[in-house]
Amino acid sequence: MWLASSRRRDEISRMAKHSPLSKLLCDLVSIPSINPSLDHDNLGCAEEPVTAFLEELSQKAGLRTNRQKVIPGRDNLIVCLSPMKKAKQRIFLAPHLDVVPASLDAFSPKISKGRLYGRGACDTKASVACFFQAMLDLSLSTNRPAQTEIVFVGLVDEEFSQSGSRAFARKGPMGNLAIVGEPTGLQVVTAHKGSLWLQLETHGKAAHGSTPEKGENAILEMHHALDILFNEYSVLLRSKNHPLLGSPTLSVGKILGGSQPNVVPNRCTVDLDRRTIPGEGIDTVITELKDLFQSLGKKAPKIKVSRRVPCPPLHTDSSMPYVQMLLNKARRRKTCGVPYFTDASPLSAGGTPSVVFGPGNIAQAHAENEWVDLNQVERAHSTILNFLKELP
Ligand SMILES: [Zn+2]
Known part of the structure; x- marks a missing residue:
């Protein structure tokens, strides 16, 4: 051809x-x-x-x-x-x-x-x-x-x-x-930089959209988590510096949650691309995230590595x-x-x-x-x- x-x-x-x-x-x-x-x-x-x-x-x-x-x-x-x-x-x-x-x-x-x-x-x-x-x-x-x-x-x-x-x-x-x-x-x-793909997951309780107070909204829960990622966590990332690479970065690439307007969603996931600098690995990044949520007194979403192939x-x-x-x-x-x-x-x-x-x-x-x-x-x-x- x-x-x-x-x-x-x-x-x-x-x-x-x-x-x-x-x-x-x-x-x-x-x-x-x-x-x-x-x-x-x-x-x-x-x-x-x-x-x-x-x-x-x-x-x-x-x-x-x-x-x-x-x-x-x-x-x-x-x-x-x-x-x-x-x-x-x-x-x-x-x-x-x-x-x-x-x-x-x-x-x-x-x-x-x-x-x-x-x-x-x-x-x-x-x-x-x-x-x-x-x-x-x-x-x-x-x-x-x-x-x-x-x-x-x-x-x-x-x-x-x-x-x-x-x-x-x-x-x-x-x-x-x-x-x-x-x-x-x-x-x-x-x-x-290296690349680490993470998935965050929040869970709530489904309810009818007319009575949201009876449910727990997983999308709202994720919203609070993302707020921390793009404020407190971004400050933490900017405080790290590599002479040739600068600071590590974070990008949200995908979000999934809910099924229709009149149902309070019970699950939401977000896929993240975290670009790493030398000295950072899977364990250090996950521990750093969990520690941050804990230090702020907030419940951390479930965090898992969504791509297993290592990209250091x-x-x-x-x-x-x-x-x-x-x-x-x-x-x-x-x-x-x-x-x-x-x-x-x-x-x-x-x-x-x-x-x-x-x-x-x-x-x-x-x-x-x-x-x-x-x-x-x-x-x-x-x-x-x-x-x-x-x-x-
Ligand atoms: Zn190429």
């Missing part, structure tokens, strides 16, 4: 004549790889065609490939570039291959005024193209690392539950650094030599933090120190008219290539 018509292919090659990198990016964008868990229109195009496309390119270039089963029909792609001598360390280049949904028109890449438009252009096929091309370029160079194995890992399912990076972290191998591809605007990101914050030591080396190649003085969650967290939790880096601005990710600046794509590619060339 993704194979473009020959006219379309000619157009792509004409548009991307400036460099093999833009040509690769156009090819990648023209292959739909919508995450099936988000594909509500059932367009039925998961990561597999992109995986197969990169696998074939790798094999033609003489690189060793491997697949790691994650979900039936959805494999992580692993491509290895061996060092000149015996491998003593390993660096991962780890972008994700899936994109969020869009109409099939959005998979016809267009170049205009130095920007490449199309679904996934920014998030995160630009990173896929930069990382993969840098590895291909290095494979042709005589200036290859003597003792460092370079491993490109095309991860599945980042946009839904990160099962690709979780499987990779679980089954190994481990590395000395993973560079996770996301649109960071060429900043080196060493910290991002990322906090990689910026002073690590490889992080400093990447900073230097990216011509940045300091690393930075971002609020969104990435594959770097599961990889890091699995024992490989991880950072996030890539071309594009997160504001364009998932946007209706997604685009990436081709100049930034070129710069990301040369940053990664220069970094790889300097490895021992």
Whole structure:
């Protein structure tokens, strides 16, 4: 389905004549790889065609490939570039291959005024193209690392539950650094927030709507709880601060309660997205909430974790030599933090120190008219290539 018509292919090659990198990016964008868990229109195009496309390119270039089963029909792609001598360390280049949904028109890449438009252009096929091309370029160079194995890992399912990076972290191998591809605007990101989904539940007593005094209204009870969350609890959250991430946040994403106007509701639930900073975990957040209600002399709603898969914050030591080396190649003085969650967290939790880096601005990710600046794509590619060339 993704194979473009020959006219379309000619157009792509004409548009991307400036460099093999833009040509690769156009090819990648023209292959739909919508995450099936988000594909509500059932367009039925998961990561597999992109995986197969990169696998074939790798094999033609003489690189060793491997697949790691994650979900039936959805494999992580692993491509290895061996060092000149015996491998003593390993660096991962780890972008994700899936994109969020869009109409099939959005998979016809267009170049205009130095920007490449199309679904996934920014998030995160630009990173896929930069990382993969840098590895291909290095494979042709005589200036290859003597003792460092370079491993490109095309991860599945980042946009839904990160099962690709979780499987990779679980089954190994481990590395000395993973560079996770996301649109960071060429900043080196060493910290991002974690995400904790909680459900609050209040219970009351049903009664006829004409005699509300005979019931206990669960929605009103929830209203009092939310009042505490957005006043006293917000003050408490703002009092915490991480140098790269600022304060933790709380957002109400869903509320359910009652059945009809003339019945006093006996149950109400609210789903919360609590973004955490380093030092905060499931237990600390739940205890903190219960303690707050208790200190105010108020009854706490029932609190439960509604998503069991762990999403802890990322906090990689910026002073690590490889992080400093990447900073230097990216011509940045300091690393930075971002609020969104990435594959770097599961990889890091699995024992490989991880950072996030890539071309594009997160504001364009998932946007209706997604685009990436081709100049930034070129710069990301040369940053990664220069970094790889300097490895021992
Ligand atoms: Zn992404």
